[in-house]
Amino acid sequence: MIKRIWVLVWGIWLMLSSVQVFGQAGDPVYPPKNSDYLLLDKGLQYRITKSINSMYNFDFPTAERDFAVIMYQYPDHPLPDFLMALGYWWRIELDVTNTRYDDIFIQYLDRANEKAEEMFDENPKNKEAAFFLAAGYGFMGRLYSERKSWTKAAWAGRNALKYMDLSRGEAEFNPELLLGDALFNYFSVWIPENYPLLKPVMALFPKGNKQLGLQQLETVASNAFYTRVEAQYFLFRLYASEEKRPYDALRISEYLHSKFPNNPYFHRSYARHLYTVGRWTEAVEQSYEILNRIDNKQYGYESNSGRYAAFYVAEYHYRVGDRAEAKKYYLKTVAYGEESESQESGYYLHALIQLGKIETAAKNKAQAKKYFDRVKKYAKRNHPAHKEARDFIKKNKL
Structure with a gap:
């Protein structure tokens, strides 16, 4: 029972923080000309679109050749290492009991986090650095919870939540950050409904709203550039199981x-x-x-x-x-x-x-x-x- 409680509690933290940074190809978001954020660079978004489509379509060699070019061009930025980690996450997602890719997945996330932390140390107001750290620690926590490494999952979840809060406030990132709000709104209600023993624990969190959470997921799935596929992934899983909306x-x-x-x-x-x-x-x-x-x-x-x-x-x-x-x-x-x-x-x-x-x-x-x-x-x-x-x-x- 103790382990089950940990899983559920960390489900909340990790859902909050599992902001997948890149999603389905679509029309690029045009950033302000004076933006210093690489994620909002127009030309790079065009290249990311092709690479990300290749990754989601399981053409990893093509995607990773593109990621290697970005790594060469931006050696100190967390983006290319995070992209490489993302490709390994999708390999893991096929069968989460298979640990074959765990080590290389964590290695790329560690490198991405180290680079993002250096950016953050240089400028604590750097929303892009905080954004990467929230995503990186979120993915770590998801893997560690699957592996029942509760202490590591707890540590990653806390870090993800901390940096997610710090990444708020940049208008161009708002559609992407809405994913975390959506998942929190949904699961903060779902968990005490299905596990009454956790009601006292969940009372420590802000009050959620399941229907609002679903509406927010639909908004992200329709409008976001980076997190669209992740929102769609959660939506069809929730509709199929919890919401009984198979169509x-x-x-x-x-x-x-x-x-x-x-x-x-x-x-x-x-x-x-x-x-x-x-x-x-x-x-x-x-x-x-x-x-x-x-x-x-x-x-x-x-x-x-x-x-x-x-x-x-x-x-x-x-x-x-x-x-x-x-x-x-x-x-x-x-x-x-x-x-x-x-x-x-x-x-x-x-x-x-x-x-x-x-x-x-x-x-x-x-x-x-x-x-x-x-x-x-x-x-x-x-x-x-x-x-x-x-x-x-x-x-x-x-």
Whole structure:
């Protein structure tokens, strides 16, 4: 329980501070001619637009060649190191249980933070330096919380919040900073609603407003230059889960997939939301495409995405009565789940249950019992899958 409380509390701090500095390509923001901030440089924004689009589309070699040029031109600025870190964050985002990129991600953020701190020491009123430090420490905190490094997450979260407050007051940055306000407004209400024990803790924070938070996220998603994609990312996740607005989640994920068609995270999210709203034909079409890309070893398409896609295909075939094809893709779901070490995931457990039912119908009770026993092994006793497995075994005398 203590660790859960830490996770939730730091969720607030980190949501407040996870200001992703760069987003989807769009019309560049034209800064005042006397602006000293590199982020507001018109020519650089044009170059960032191309590079960032490449990064979100998982063309990292192209993006990083551009980032290297910026690093050569601005060796003392945090921008290029932060851009490099951002590319590794999206590699991590595909499967947050994979620690392969943690070290290099933190190394680039450390370098970006060091350069931003030097800028800040030279001029404590430098809003751009504070902006980078808020973002850098925010991303560190997000990773450390995923890794259950609570002390490091706490330290990063406090720093992110401090520098976020210091970065306020520059008109050109306001649309970007609105993201932090939006996430705070939403989650400062959501956490005590879902975890009443944390109400005394949340009383220490300003009062939020969930609906205002959603409206602010929509504003950022429509109007911001730097933080647009990050806002869209949070929106479709909230609409899909907390807000029960699956068609809004589909609207956003469909747009992101069309804009960045080689981004596996957006691709599988699009397939998932098609499946959720019952657009089966399209969901299966996208799922087959994901599986084909995995078979063709397209970069970023791996077992985690395969687990989603294989499950949607299996469910479709099961519902139309094609048990042979359903079995084939449920087995693929299980295989991908084991490859990604996701045995406690809902798709993995449900695939085992469906396989058990298929084998029971085929009079292969011994094999069916093995599938249900695996459900009981990996699911917690209070999980619905565990109860379904127990009940099915008892009812069918397996």
